[in-house]
Amino acid sequence: MRIPIHLSQALHAAWQRKGALSALLWPFSLPVIGAVAYKHRRYAQRPELVYHSRLPLVVVGNIFVGGTGKTPVVIALVQALQERGWRPGVISRGYGAKVGQHARSGQGVLSAAEFGDEPALIARSTLVPIAVHPSRVLALKKLQKSYPGINVVIADDGLQHLALGRDIEIVVQDARGTGNGRVLPAGPLREPDSRLESVDFLITNLQSGQIAPRPFATLAHQLSMRLVPERVVQLSTGLTLDWPAWLAQYGNKPVAAVAAIGQPERFFAMLRAAGLSLEQTIGLPDHDAYERSPFSALASEHIVITSKDAVKCEQFQDARLWVVHASPKFSDPDWLDLAEQMLRVIADKKAKMAAVGARH
Template sequence: MKPPSSRTAFPHRHWQHDGWLAWLLRPLSALTAWHVTRRRARYQAGRRAVYRAPVPIVVIGNIYVGGTGKTPVVIATVQALRERGWTPGVISRGYGTRVGPQARVGQGELDPCHFGDEPALIARATAAPVAVHPRRALAAQALLRQHPQVNVIVSDDGLQHLALARDVEIVVQDERGIGNGRLLPAGPLREPAARLDTVDAVITNRSNGPPAPAHPDGGPRRADMRLEPGAARHLQSGACRPLADFADRTVFPGVAAAAGIGNPGRYFATLRAAGIRADPCLALPDHYDYRRSPFDAVHADAILITSKDAIKCRGLDDARLWEVPVQARLSDPGLFDWLAARLRRAAAEIAR
């Protein structure tokens, strides 16, 4: 079975080295660099309006196009801030939805068709109020109107959304790093690699390799992240079973896996590390909408899917679907205490 995401895998393979495709597309990357530099200069010179929220804002984003693991970091950040006495809310673009002129605000179990898959997942996992709109200033304003108790906003993505003032910037990258170091389309970067030197923290989502220093001198705070899978949850019944059951062929003779995320290979590697030999492994396009089931031709007793996919599969009448949730584990135990301290100082500045 040919993966539907194979057309996106082609550029990602080329973006990891400075080969013929990168050289061919260099003139277009020069245009991207010109646009990025010109746009940032306009905001810095005050020629474009910037919204300053009455509460601190943390932006969690990336410069590498596609998925790097931001959503688990957003969830972990919201949970950690609540544990430290904050009342967080979340704003997001609402990718894949037509929001309209007014931002949408919700809490708890949200419809991914109206909010987007990642905001719906964040809302379910954290119980925090969530607002979505492509103009994040409108999302922040709507969030605070409906939930005035919110005293810190976590922005899901939006590192390049310069119309929103922010107090802390956290970049999430993975083992691909900056790829070949070139801007789109010759490389995978939305902004020059030097942008990493200007953010407050860099979290690297990795499964192996040497750990990053927690806080090197003269640069952003750095930490590694590993995504630890939990027990699988049956979509229809809500029953949970340990992952070891899916590695045991006497329990589930045939196990398949599917992932409609930015880097499906990472999810499949997580299952292999748990001893699960899934076949087939169906790599779907990021934000796959599941309006039509991709599982009709899959012969398996169980199909393991990500939490991001599970949010959209609730309407599928398929008893084989099991969600495998993951939790972010960070190498820097002081990261969220550092973040809370930064936010307290920012709140004091805003209150002046």
């Protein structure tokens, strides 16, 4: 069940403070806190329940419900590792796709209906192998079996999937930080914010003009990022222009924007900050399947959409659709080098352990 976008926005606004609604819902959060604590304790006491890959594995996730910007971080990390000689593979839940009993894998141009919109976007953006299943362990096993040449795995989401062993944890949040600091339903958190004390990287996704929340008390490497448009592609023809060229040619004409992401307003704000005046905007629920065109009601000469939505909109053959490809600009770009150095140490350690095991 997907919450209507206006209700989702109202909830997130309420979750930013410990008001009357949060106080009313607080008793219902106590069982959630207890269940999370029991789950962590169970996996800590029974390590045989955790599946560890022979390869280094990085989880990119969050503790805040809704979109915080994980997918751009996953893509940036995959591309950075490719540039440094790694052969990554990605696993994901495949949200929105009916995967079935067995995990599904693929590479290149994948169907959003079969893999989910975010895995399809990652596959097209990076050309790395992808495997999807609600059980990340099954997805991991499928990925390793289907693509034995990979040497590092990135899990898109899955921070709370404790059956999946991981070597590095990256949490992505936005300017809301941890909101009112309470777990569902009294607050926006999937688990208590003390979880951030044990992660390796904490990345805050900010819009133009936003100030980062107060640094969290954690040993994690903390930094911020901002998404900026880099190139625009006409969906029906593949015509590609860099952002300044597209803005100069089309920015003075009526332009609308449509987004079906966790925080549509973040996409619209990025465009405005980059110099584009928007005649109209439409925010749709995250992972909307686009079963019907939302574009027919728009009279604008040009319509810009996200790259995540583009993998579901080719069917409409609407020449007005332009896909904005954005990339993150990190306050500390060196974090990618640090992550890669950590992975090399982990890979060496796992290789030595495997060699010892093989001799016995």
